[in-house]
Amino acid sequence: MAKILDKKIIRDPDVFYYKLSAPLISRKAKPGQFVIIRLHEKGERIPLSLAGINPEEGTISLIVMAVGKTTSEMSTLKAGDEIMDLCGPLGQPTHVERFGRVALVGGGFGVAPLYPIARAMKAAGNEVVMVMGARSADLLIYEKELSEVCDKVVVTTDDGSKGVKGNVITGLEKELDANKPALVLAIGPAPMMKAVCNATKPYGVKTVVSLNTIMIDGTGMCGCCRVPMTNGTKFACTDGPDFDGHEVQWDILMNRQKNYNPEERESFEAWKRRHAGAITEKAG
Amino acid sequence: MKPGPKKIIPHKTPMPEQDPAVRSGNFYEVMLGYTAELARKEASRCLNCKAPKCVEGCPVNVPIPRFISAIKEGDYAKALSIIKESNLLPAVCGRVCPQESQCEKMCTLAKKFEPVAIGRLERFAADSQLNEVGAMPEISSPTGKKVAVIGSGPAGLACAYDLAKLGHKVTIFEALHAPGGVLFYGIPEFRLPKKIVAREIENLKKTGVEIITNAVIGRLITMQEILADYDACFIGTGAGLPKFMGIEGENLNGVYSANEFLTRVNLMSAHSFPEFDTPIKRGERVAVIGGGNVAMDSARTALRLGAKKVSLVYRRSEEELPARKEEIHHAKEEGVQFEYCASPVRIVGKDGLVTSLECVRMDLCELDESGRRRPKPVPGSEFLIPADTVIMALGTSANPLVQKSTPGLSVNGRGYIMADPETGRTNIEGVFAGGDIVTGSATVISAMGAGRKAARAIHEYISRKNQGSVP
Ligand SMILES: Cc1cc2nc3c(=O)[nH]c(=O)nc-3n(C[C@H](O)[C@H](O)[C@H](O)COP(=O)(O)OP(=O)(O)OC[C@H]3O[C@@H](n4cnc5c(N)ncnc54)[C@H](O)[C@@H]3O)c2cc1C
Ligand SMILES: Cc1cc2nc3c(=O)[nH]c(=O)nc-3n(C[C@H](O)[C@H](O)[C@H](O)COP(=O)(O)OP(=O)(O)OC[C@H]3O[C@@H](n4cnc5c(N)ncnc54)[C@H](O)[C@@H]3O)c2cc1C
Ligand code: SF4
Ligand code: SF4
Ligand code: FES
Numbered sequence: 001m002a003k004i005l006d007k008k009i010i011r012d013p014d015v016f017y018y019k020l021s022a023p024l025i026s027r028k029a030k031p032g033q034f035v036i037i038r039l040h041e042k043g044e045r046i047p048l049s050l051a052g053i054n055p056e057e058g059t060i061s062l063i064v065m066a067v068g069k070t071t072s073e074m075s076t077l078k079a080g081d082e083i084m085d086l087c088g089p090l091g092q093p094t095h096v097e098r099f100g101r102v103a104l105v106g107g108g109f110g111v112a113p114l115y116p117i118a119r120a121m122k123a124a125g126n127e128v129v130m131v132m133g134a135r136s137a138d139l140l141i142y143e144k145e146l147s148e149v150c151d152k153v154v155v156t157t158d159d160g161s162k163g164v165k166g167n168v169i170t171g172l173e174k175e176l177d178a179n180k181p182a183l184v185l186a187i188g189p190a191p192m193m194k195a196v197c198n199a200t201k202p203y204g205v206k207t208v209v210s211l212n213t214i215m216i217d218g219t220g221m222c223g224c225c226r227v228p229m230t231n232g233t234k235f236a237c238t239d240g241p242d243f244d245g246h247e248v249q250w251d252i253l254m255n256r257q258k259n260y261n262p263e264e265r266e267s268f269e270a271w272k273r274r275h276a277g278a279i280t281e282k283a284g
Numbered sequence: 285m286k287p288g289p290k291k292i293i294p295h296k297t298p299m300p301e302q303d304p305a306v307r308s309g310n311f312y313e314v315m316l317g318y319t320a321e322l323a324r325k326e327a328s329r330c331l332n333c334k335a336p337k338c339v340e341g342c343p344v345n346v347p348i349p350r351f352i353s354a355i356k357e358g359d360y361a362k363a364l365s366i367i368k369e370s371n372l373l374p375a376v377c378g379r380v381c382p383q384e385s386q387c388e389k390m391c392t393l394a395k396k397f398e399p400v401a402i403g404r405l406e407r408f409a410a411d412s413q414l415n416e417v418g419a420m421p422e423i424s425s426p427t428g429k430k431v432a433v434i435g436s437g438p439a440g441l442a443c444a445y446d447l448a449k450l451g452h453k454v455t456i457f458e459a460l461h462a463p464g465g466v467l468f469y470g471i472p473e474f475r476l477p478k479k480i481v482a483r484e485i486e487n488l489k490k491t492g493v494e495i496i497t498n499a500v501i502g503r504l505i506t507m508q509e510i511l512a513d514y515d516a517c518f519i520g521t522g523a524g525l526p527k528f529m530g531i532e533g534e535n536l537n538g539v540y541s542a543n544e545f546l547t548r549v550n551l552m553s554a555h556s557f558p559e560f561d562t563p564i565k566r567g568e569r570v571a572v573i574g575g576g577n578v579a580m581d582s583a584r585t586a587l588r589l590g591a592k593k594v595s596l597v598y599r600r601s602e603e604e605l606p607a608r609k610e611e612i613h614h615a616k617e618e619g620v621q622f623e624y625c626a627s628p629v630r631i632v633g634k635d636g637l638v639t640s641l642e643c644v645r646m647d648l649c650e651l652d653e654s655g656r657r658r659p660k661p662v663p664g665s666e667f668l669i670p671a672d673t674v675i676m677a678l679g680t681s682a683n684p685l686v687q688k689s690t691p692g693l694s695v696n697g698r699g700y701i702m703a704d705p706e707t708g709r710t711n712i713e714g715v716f717a718g719g720d721i722v723t724g725s726a727t728v729i730s731a732m733g734a735g736r737k738a739a740r741a742i743h744e745y746i747s748r749k750n751q752g753s754v755p
Contacts, residue, residue: 024504024505025504028503028504028505038461042553042559042560042561043560043561044552044560044561044562045461045552045562069561070561084461085461085497085498086498087459087461087498087499087500088500088503088504089503089504090500090503216544216547216548216551216552216562217459217460217547219459219460219500219524219683219685220524220525220683220684220685221469221524221525221526221543221547221683222526222541222543222544222547223526223528223541223543223544224540224541224544226528226535228535232530233528233530233534233535238685249535252535252636255536255537255636256535256537258537258636259537259565260563260565263557263558263563264563266558267557267558267561267563270558
């Protein structure tokens with residue numbers, strides 16, 4: 001059991017912040033790692049990246065985007081509630097060293113796990129640029145927090161309501177042209193990460209991506225998180241989640257992510273019918 | 285009912301079972317167990333041999349004639365306590381031991397007739413006490429010593445139980461959210477009901493053993509930390525890593541490792557989706573690659589999920605199938621089709637989904653080093669098995685997490701921990717290991733046996749350390 005100590009709405013109506021009591025995990029966790037949670041006896045196990053690690057307090061924080069059944073159900077939990085199973089830290093920490101100039105690219109919930117990574121990169125003596133995008137200004141998350149740690153934050157919006165008009169790729173390409181970073185690190189939906197890799201390839205910039213495959217155990221036992229790489233198959237939960245984006249076979253990976261789409265919809269619809277109302281009152 | 289002194293009953297007393305046509309559509313247990321009457325009838329077949337060979341065939345030397353005599357007398361509680369002298373999990377072993385290559389193989393009767401159904405009787409003894417509040421095992425007074433056990437499979441459970449009885453404080457760390465190892469996430473409900481495993485674990489907790497789930501050692505806690513906090517440690521992390529063949533099409537949707545397929549159902553109850561959240565694809569035509577227990581379990585699980593046709597692809601011939609005879613028999617009865625002397629060469633797909641498995645015929649001519657016939661592909665014999673689901677049951681390899689986080693721990697070329705077979709001792713002082721993580725995939729009873737041997741050695745080690753005489 002892990003107690004929710006704090007919960008906030010980061011972006012209404014679908015992005016939430018949770019602070020969980022996790023003394024042991026917080027002691028060991030490093031940026032780039034993740035946990036697996038299971039809400040209750042009938043729940044599935046889902047992976048969530050660490051968006052904050054506080055060993056002094058014995059807490060970790062997560063930023064969760066409600067996209068389907070489990071994440072929406074989680075969004076109805078409040079401070080004081082408990083999560084049945086919390087397992088971690090899992091995966092390899094993000095490789096942090098002094099690279100020089102590092103560009104972080106975030107989309108969707110991916111902006112949040114980049115926060116501890118940005119801090120670690122900064123602490124290692126890097127110049128850190130954050131490129132983050134959303135459809136419009138009101139959909140941006142974590143901008144303030146990231147501005148506090150990064151040397152520069154580039155905001156892109158599709159509708160031009162804030163920052164550069166366009167998507168993160170537009171923003172990233174400007175950075176690549178102006179002052180080529182030594183490393184690009186991207187977290188977000190797979191199509192975005194693929195596009196980032198396509199953009200950096202001609203510049204020959206090493207590009208690390210954090211892959212969000214489907215997972216069950218997270219310990220290397222089931223093989224469902226396998227990642228097709230040009231040099232063979234790897235497991236996201238034990239070899240990753242960070243991989244060299246230029247080696248990932250994106251089309252196979254994205255196909256695997258879609259595997260359970262019909263079942264995910266079925267499960268979500270059934271839950272919404274059973275919990276009509278729950279989704280509209282997910283107060284903190 | 286007294287059998288005549290010399291009259292031998294040639295055949296095993298059949299055990300009631302669910303009709304194959306019915307059971308292939310449900311997840312309830314296939315074998316229904318002996319009634320007391322049937323058990324006593326079967327027990328009466330035992331000759332109560334003076335030098336019982338059957339005991340030698342059992343890896344933990346269950347006192348077989350003694351417990352069978354107790355069944356003959358109708359004292360089932362006594363039968364159970366006799367078995368428990370050497371076997372902590374009789375309800376499990378009675379169901380899943382490969383008896384035909386162990387105890388029953390050595391039974392005197394087996395030379396001319398069918399052996400005594402030792403496994404079934406063991407199961408009966410255990411099940412007969414299912415609803416009894418069994419006597420608490422005697423627990424020695426607390427020694428104040430602490431032992432950590434990593435992994436809650438049969439090896440870890442057995443080791444923990446024996447150490448707890450000796451008065452040591454035992455903590456089991458388990459990576460998953462439920463304890464039991466393969467007994468829980470691998471072996472299906474229809475062979476080993478989860479409530480049996482859960483009950484054994486409840487009994488274990490009564491001895492004071494603490495089980496911490498969601499604790500991945502090597503990530504959450506390192507071995508150094510364990511050694512600083514505990515007097516000794518037992519590693520029973522199993523061989524849980526799935527193998528793939530590295531053939532074309534393996535990452536198509538519809539291709540599962542047996543571990544994933546079985547874990548979704550056993551650990552996550554995906555067969556009850558959407559009541560339970562974890563989904564599984566219910567294939568219509570399923571091809572399972574492999575010939576061991578894991579392959580049989582996958583094939584039979586696929587049938588129960590509603591598959592119309594399940595083909596089991598094995599590269600050698602029927603005689604060489606490594607699975608338990610009973611499982612092969614049950615799989616056939618339920619309608620699994622066996623494709624012998626065939627080996628997959630690639631998985632064919634369309635729009636990202638599996639459509640068929642391409643195989644090549646294997647010729648079994650030359651003998652290899654192990655004396656088994658070596659399969660060789662026959663050129664030009666490729667053929668397609670239409671399938672929307674392919675399950676790889678090719679065996680597993682060592683779980684590397686603990687080894688990686690334990691600098692200096694000796695492992696062999698394949699990543700298994702090197703440990704003394706008699707004591708489980710590794711090259712690091714105070715660290716012991718046993719079960720599949722040492723031997724590679726083996727059996728429940730051998731893992732349990734290894735756990736018990738290690739418990740004895742750990743007890744000796746801590747006691748000596750106590751007196752300050754450890755070198
Ligand atoms: C290592 C790792 C770290 C992760 N970290 C986070 C995190 O910090 N915060 C967070 O909110 N999520 C994170 N995810 C993704 C998260 O696990 C999934 O969103 C979650 O499993 C969805 O469960 P669900 O039942 O709510 O939705 P599902 O029913 O599983 O999915 C609903 C719909 O959302 C889509 N979807 C599912 N997963 C994703 C995804 N990863 N990206 C985009 N669309 C998706 C599916 O196509 C589906 O149609 C992470 C995933 C991995 C592997
Ligand atoms: C599908 C299937 C069917 C089988 N059928 C039979 C049968 O009919 N008869 C038979 O005798 N044998 C059978 N076997 C084999 C038998 O189950 C195994 O030999 C036995 O379970 C091994 O026991 P173990 O304790 O060594 O490991 P396991 O049972 O594998 O348990 C290891 C445990 O350690 C945990 N663990 C791993 N790494 C860590 C870590 N870093 N930190 C914490 N915990 C960790 C795992 O999660 C797991 O729970 C079968 C196996 C499978 C997979
Ligand atoms: S433990 Fe297994 S091998 Fe030993 S007697 Fe029982 S069934 Fe036979
Ligand atoms: S060898 Fe067979 S007949 Fe003899 S004691 Fe053992 S089980 Fe009974
Ligand atoms: S999630 Fe099971 S192996 Fe990675």
